[in-house]
Amino acid sequence: MSCSLDAQSVVKGPLDRRSFLKCALASGAALGMGGAAEPATGMPSGAASGSGDDPRYIVEAKFYEKLSNRKIKCKLCPRECTVGDKERGYCGVRENRGGVYYTLVHSRVCAAHVDPIEKKPLFHYLPGTVAFSIATAGCNVNCKFCQNWELSQSRPEQVPAEYIPPQRVAELAKEYHCPTIAYTYNEPVIFAEYLMDAADAGHAAGVRSIVVSNGYIQQEALKAAYGKMDAVKIDLKSFTESFYHNVVSGQMKPVLETLVTLRKMGKWTEIVYLVLPTLNDSDAEFRGLAKWIKTNLGADVPLHFTQYHPEYLLKNLPITPVSTLERAKAIADAEGLRYVYIGNVPGHKAQNTYCPKCRKMLVERVGFTANKVLISKNKCPFCQEPIPGVWHA
Amino acid sequence: MSTMRSGSRRDFFKASLAGAALLCVGSETGPLATAESAAAGAKSRVVVAHDALLRGAGSTVDAHRMLALLDRAMLALSGRDRPGEAWKLLVRPGDTVGLKVNTLGGRGISTNVQLVAAVCGRLQEAGIKASDIVIWDRTSEELERVGFPIAIGGNRVQCFGTDRVGYEPELAAWGSVGSCLSKILTRRCNVLINLPVLKDHDGAGVTIALKNMYGVIHNPNKYHPDGCNPFVADVNMLPEIRTRMRLTICDATTAIYEGGPGYKPEHSWNANALLVSTDPVALDQTGWHMIERKRAEKGLKTLEAEGRPPRYIATAADAAHRLGTNDPRRISVVEV
Numbered sequence: 001m002s003c004s005l006d007a008q009s010v011v012k013g014p015l016d017r018r019s020f021l022k023c024a025l026a027s028g029a030a031l032g033m034g035g036a037a038e039p040a041t042g043m044p045s046g047a048a049s050g051s052g053d054d055p056r057y058i059v060e061a062k063f064y065e066k067l068s069n070r071k072i073k074c075k076l077c078p079r080e081c082t083v084g085d086k087e088r089g090y091c092g093v094r095e096n097r098g099g100v101y102y103t104l105v106h107s108r109v110c111a112a113h114v115d116p117i118e119k120k121p122l123f124h125y126l127p128g129t130v131a132f133s134i135a136t137a138g139c140n141v142n143c144k145f146c147q148n149w150e151l152s153q154s155r156p157e158q159v160p161a162e163y164i165p166p167q168r169v170a171e172l173a174k175e176y177h178c179p180t181i182a183y184t185y186n187e188p189v190i191f192a193e194y195l196m197d198a199a200d201a202g203h204a205a206g207v208r209s210i211v212v213s214n215g216y217i218q219q220e221a222l223k224a225a226y227g228k229m230d231a232v233k234i235d236l237k238s239f240t241e242s243f244y245h246n247v248v249s250g251q252m253k254p255v256l257e258t259l260v261t262l263r264k265m266g267k268w269t270e271i272v273y274l275v276l277p278t279l280n281d282s283d284a285e286f287r288g289l290a291k292w293i294k295t296n297l298g299a300d301v302p303l304h305f306t307q308y309h310p311e312y313l314l315k316n317l318p319i320t321p322v323s324t325l326e327r328a329k330a331i332a333d334a335e336g337l338r339y340v341y342i343g344n345v346p347g348h349k350a351q352n353t354y355c356p357k358c359r360k361m362l363v364e365r366v367g368f369t370a371n372k373v374l375i376s377k378n379k380c381p382f383c384q385e386p387i388p389g390v391w392h393a
Numbered sequence: 394m395s396t397m398r399s400g401s402r403r404d405f406f407k408a409s410l411a412g413a414a415l416l417c418v419g420s421e422t423g424p425l426a427t428a429e430s431a432a433a434g435a436k437s438r439v440v441v442a443h444d445a446l447l448r449g450a451g452s453t454v455d456a457h458r459m460l461a462l463l464d465r466a467m468l469a470l471s472g473r474d475r476p477g478e479a480w481k482l483l484v485r486p487g488d489t490v491g492l493k494v495n496t497l498g499g500r501g502i503s504t505n506v507q508l509v510a511a512v513c514g515r516l517q518e519a520g521i522k523a524s525d526i527v528i529w530d531r532t533s534e535e536l537e538r539v540g541f542p543i544a545i546g547g548n549r550v551q552c553f554g555t556d557r558v559g560y561e562p563e564l565a566a567w568g569s570v571g572s573c574l575s576k577i578l579t580r581r582c583n584v585l586i587n588l589p590v591l592k593d594h595d596g597a598g599v600t601i602a603l604k605n606m607y608g609v610i611h612n613p614n615k616y617h618p619d620g621c622n623p624f625v626a627d628v629n630m631l632p633e634i635r636t637r638m639r640l641t642i643c644d645a646t647t648a649i650y651e652g653g654p655g656y657k658p659e660h661s662w663n664a665n666a667l668l669v670s671t672d673p674v675a676l677d678q679t680g681w682h683m684i685e686r687k688r689a690e691k692g693l694k695t696l697e698a699e700g701r702p703p704r705y706i707a708t709a710a711d712a713a714h715r716l717g718t719n720d721p722r723r724i725s726v727v728e729v
Contacts, residue, residue, distance in 0.1 A: 053534070069652055071595070077617075083593045085655035086497065092614040144571075153612050157556065203533045249618065313564070313571040387559075 009081050047052065056163050057156070059106040061094055062193055069337045070099035077140045077189055088311025091190040092155045093138035100314075103158050105136035108193045109150060109164040111185050114176050116368040120212050122270055122344055123353060124302055125231045125369040126180065127363055131210065132173035134164070135185030136194070140216055141250040143237060144313040145276055150185040164200035166194070172347045173207045179393055180230070184212035192217075193226040199228040211338050215258035216250050223260055223265065231268040231390060234259060237271075237281035239289040247279060256292070270302040270388050272343065274318040275320045275328060277308070292334035298339050300388045305329055306343035322348070355380040362387060395690040399715040427671040428638075437516035437718050439679045440713035440727045447646060447665040454646055460511040463642070466669040467515075469729045477518050484584055486520035491637070492528045493581030494604050495589045495644075502656040503539040504588045504644045508667070512586065512642065513550050529577045531608050553577075553695040560611040568627035568713075572610035578633060579620035587673065591645040591664065591680050592653035593688075597621035598696045599653050600643040600704030601680040602673035603629050603716070605723050625705035626714045629673070635716075641676050643668035652685040662687055674709045674717025675724045681706065 015242055063076040070085040074094060081089035083096040093105045115133045117126055137159045139152035147153055151159060163171070173181050181202045183195045188211050199209040208230040208344045215234040217225070236255060237248050244252040273289065275281050293301055305328040307320040325342045329350055332340040340352035346367045353363035353375075360382045362373040374381050375391050414614060428437070444462045449455045464476040484490060492512060494504035513526055524547070530536055533554035534544050541544060543579035544552045558580075560573035578585065583602035589605035596617050597604055603625050610631075616624030645668055651660035664683070670676040681703055685695055696702050710719040 066553070069657070070655070081617075082595065084652075086499070087595075087654065088614050090614055090617060092612065153615065155611070156610055157562065249615070313566060 030198075044103040048094055053070075054108075056165075057104055057106055057108040057161075058102050059193055059304070060197075061101040061103045062224070064101040066099055067266070068323070070096070070250045072096050072099065072101045072102065075218055076192060077217050078251060079140060080218075081175065085170070088155075089140075091138045091140045091187075091289040092153075093136065093190050101192065103193050103211055104235045105138060105161050105191050106197070107165045108156055108161045108194075109134050109135050110137050110156075110161045111135040112160045112162070112164065112172075114178060115182065115184075116370075117180065117182075117210075118365055119368040120182060120184065120210065120233050121272065121341070122231055122233055122302055123209060123304070123341060123363070123365075124339070124391070125210065125268060126208075126386075126390060126393060129180065129393075130178050131177070131180040131182035132169070132176055132178040132207075133184050134169060135183070135188075135374045136191045139187035139214075140190050141187070141214055141248050143248050145247070145274070145317070146310060146312075147309070148185050149312040166197040169198045170201040170205040170207050173202060174205060178207070180208045182210050182212060187216075188213050189217045189221070189225075192221055196225050196228055203228070214250070214257040217254070217258060218263060222261055224260065226267065227265060228268060231270075232262055233270045233272060234275065235272050236289070239285045239292070240280070243280050247276075256296070260296055262363070263301075269297070269390075270304065271303045272288060272306055272327070274306050274308055275324055276314065277317055277320055277324065279314075279317070281320070281324050281328070283327070283331060287335060288332040290332040290337050294336050299336050302339040302341060302389075303332055303337055303339070304343045305332075307345050314355075351386075355383060357384050357385040358383040397534040411418075423628065426712070428674065435445050436723050436725045437670060437675035437723045438470060438471040438727060439668060439672070440466045440729060441672040441673050441679065441683075442667045442669065442729045444665050448663065450624055454505050454507045456507040456510065459505065459507040459646075460514070461513045462667055463508065463515070463729050466642070466667045469727050470669050470671075474516055479630060480515045480519035483519055486522075487525075487592055488584045489522055489582045490516055490521055490527070490584045490586060491577060492526065492586050492588055493578075493605060493608060494528060494530050494531045494536070494541070495608065496541070497608070498556040498590065498592065498649075498656045498657070499535075500539050501658060502592060502647055502649055502653075503659065504590060504592055505646050505684075506540045508642070508644050508646070509541070509588060512588070521717050522548075523550045524548050526554070527577060527581050529575070530554055531575075532556045535616045538616050542719065551581075555608075565631045565633055567630040567632070568623060570610075570616060570624055570627040570631070572612050572628070572631070574631070574633050575609050578609050578637065583637060584639050585634065586639055588642040589641065589643050591643055591648035591683065593650055593670070593684050594621075594654050594694065594701075594703075595652075596701065597625065597705060598701045599677065599681045599684055601668075601677045603705065603709055606634055609634060620701060620704050623708045626709035626716060628713075629709060629716050630714055638670065638673070641668075641670055643676060643680060645680070645683070648687070650691065651693060672717035672724075674706060674719050677703070677706050677709075678716075678719045678724060700726050702724055 062255050064072050064074045072083050074081045074089050083089050088095045101112050112134050117129050117131050137154045138157045188195050202209050210231040211229050212233045241252050244250045306324045329340045338356040342348050351365045362374045437637050442462050442465050447458050469480040473479040496503040530709040538643040541552050555575040558576040564571045589602050592600050604627050645664040646665040647659045706719050709716040
């Protein structure tokens, strides 16, 4: 979930103005500020901005168990919320109604953009293509630095949304010439049911699916939901449990387990580490992270160190110095990782892909655009070194 | 709509207490002293007013008896002889008053319409215009479901949910919380009267006055881990809430001792009471013990034994928060 909701996102293809503006409004106008005019005096302007009871969005959840007294235990993410009747889980988008647990966000899209795949970022997956990227409201953590907090930290009824059922998602992806559907912006774990159905519809139409996720998901749900993905990008927030507890309101261990499982499942996976000055930028963390990746996932997993831009509850932090990102990369390179990138710094040479053997540039990127892609038949064209990834459709 | 700053609120209370008992450390406070005064060392008063015949011979609350009960509570709290005078200690003409009710549990365990009507009547007698009173909760649907008619505009008491106006776009932050606040709070009222109900809660232990402020923020679901601690206290520290809060009237007409916060008729009882205080911590402490007494009567374990003691109450009283007192030696419970 490293993308910002940018109404200036590249739009390739005839996304009609009405739909685009609706979605752009939704992405930047959370909390009842979009849609109907919100007068400054706080006087009601008319009808409610969105009911939590629109039946189109309410589907019985998967991954939960029923308890006594109409309670349920959610089994979707490691929080394992025990939710009483009429209450919601931590994510805010799953609700217990009389002892049955429901997702409130199936097909309830708050943001839809056509994004370059490099924006996710996925650098070793279909470079130069675009992804039809969708999101709902909600998240199962509360990162104090969240770039998309207006979506992720909102309840679905607080954010304007559009009904886009799975079949329609696949159709739109094809209409806008997107070989991939991306579940992103907020945290897709919490809309697992919708993600699974949309992925099925996409595959039936010849469209792949990728997910941009925090990886904070239980194993059964991981295999069922992310098992349908063609690639996965995991945001690993730090390499200490204390950071996860204090800054993310989550846990690191389940995320590491997710990464290992994805590897075992053979899913193409890339990792983003958003570097927050003073909080997760020590040499020890960078080194520990790199060693862990190499030991448990392999040296070929792409690792992106990305620059933080102040947002949400950590506006007091500065932008990550480029020198810090370069330090992180140097440490990871020294530990033997072969594809280490620097993100959110347009024009930096570490956004390019280089052959780990002959060091020739194989993919040149400027911003979110892959200008040159020289990889041929999954190999370096210069020295024939295999370059892992999903390079061709 | 101007926002009451902390300083002007203290000045207001000082002026209100002119002629009333002086604040003395170690003795009971003046009638409607603020929670800060209580936290500073003076005693907090929590009035528990009972009426066994509140429902008459049936199951519906009798509006006249509810008004009488409210009056009795306010007179005991204020030390005044007439209800109007008690209310004039809290509000003055020109104030805009938000009545934050609790309707989450639906019919059976929500703030009673009759209680709110009684409060509205007394506020108007104290000089508040009807249109400057707004009854509110998170959604209009929740309000309507329990009998509050939606009223928007016109020369009448207003009643609608935050879903009609939305939340502020900017975050309010204190301690561990960062939330967007209901525009009803921030733009429609400079005085807040809290009208919670009395329930146990499967996470927090109990949900009474302090936790009713979860209905003011856009993301309450984020603040349920760890028994809602320290989040409940931190939410109440948000300046927009703290500077407006004047009074808590807890509707304990019906109360729940097990299975809350949803309505569990099998675990509810007709307490037929109101708890009234300017100290929400002391009120929550008192309400918690009412719930524990009922649980003991029913042969249930204490909330602590069940692993869900309301730890947020002590946090709210601690040196970092000072929202009130949870010290029984500094709480004067007055039963009327």
